[in-house]
Amino acid sequence: MTNYIKHPLIQSDMVEQRLYQLDLAGRALSSTTLIVLPTGLGKTIVSLLVIAARMEKFGGKALVLSPTKPLVEQHAAFFKKVMNMHEEHIITFTGSVAPEKRAELWKNGKLIVSTPQVIENDIITKRISLDDVCHITFDEAHRAVGNYAYTYIAEKYFENAKNPHCLGITASPGSTDEKISEVCEALHIRSVAVKTESDSDVRPYIHKKEIEWIKIDLPKDMTEIKGLLEKVMEERFTKLTELGFPVHNPKFVNKKELLGMQKKLQEELRGLPDPSVYAAISVVAEIMKVNHAVEIIETQGMESLRKYMERLEHEAY
Structure with a gap:
């Protein structure tokens, strides 16, 4: 029963x-x-x-x-x-x-x-x-x-x-x-x-099962766009360094570390306001958006990326 x-x-x-x-x-x-x-x-x-x-x-x-x-x-x-x-x-x-x-x-x-x-x-x-x-x-x-x-x-x-x-x-x-x-x-x-x-x-x-792993590569056009987005991120990390806020090993920085940096910069504003801190906060926000775009193209494809970019453009006005 x-x-x-x-x-x-x-x-x-x-x-x-x-x-x-x-x-x-x-x-x-x-x-x-x-x-x-x-x-x-x-x-x-x-x-x-x-x-x-x-x-x-x-x-x-x-x-x-x-x-x-x-x-x-x-x-x-x-x-x-x-x-x-x-x-x-x-x-x-x-x-x-x-x-x-x-x-x-x-x-x-x-x-x-x-x-x-x-x-x-x-x-x-x-x-x-x-x-x-x-x-x-x-x-x-x-x-x-x-x-x-x-x-x-x-x-x-x-x-x-x-x-x-x-x-x-x-x-x-x-x-x-x-x-x-x-x-x-x-x-x-x-x-x-x-x-x-x-x-x-x-x-x-338990039932008997067979599992076959299939690895796939991103299509050429997606790989090219991903490369361009990563280049944008590299430029933004360079800008952070110029502002006095270098990131160790930016190729491997994760979202949690970016959030931590954002929080730290916001805490610095509680003291004497510094234009470089405001600029750095803006650059970190840009990095997070571009980083999210890379994630979308890897997991959801071109159409989702296009919609995300359109939303960003709309929000800019």
Whole structure:
């Protein structure tokens, strides 16, 4: 006989009870957690259990971030199917939804499933606020290193939310302790919970699978544009050095370091105002925008980059 999850925010007789998922959800609710679980074993269900518990306790909104449009649509379809919530309250955000439309949808949405670049851009442009977001799930959390949008979102979320809580989920956290530590630091995660296919509570659900990794190169036109954007960033870093604010190894600087520099420069303005500090703040803002453009072309393609550039141009007027 199959036992199902019983919760007011989850449809009856829809989600099977699995001990290892309940265990992981319990750990995730006790502390911000990175969950490592093999592919095909229901990481999204663990997210569902955590979201339902957080929304029942705190109300507000929940946010699920996933790196690609197909994954966003897949997760949104799952949540609409299993959550005891009106479909219009489960919102899908991708670059194909106009910014003004997203701002309106955000007001009425309770569970928002989105690509991170969209949320990052809407935070930067102040279209949305994370104040009443009671939970964020970072899907494929191993991406939360360097310049990836997850890092910026987590930083702003834990700065501004009334009841912040996050969950990172991944099947491949990284091959070194340093990489895992970097992911945890970027997402403000305090603990790591790992389940493997050899665990006794997981073994009954294992199915034989074959995985083939396919590596692809960016098309020539995208590579050329990326190169031009990186050249612009190099020029801006040179300008920072000329202003007296050199950046060590700018090729490898990440978004968190840029945010830290921005914060430090803003603190310097509290003393005697210095024109070079104002200029440096402006240059750092430019670097962050160009850096975001590089990320978009790598993860979303030319059309998304074009729309982002159009938005920047519009905001300049």
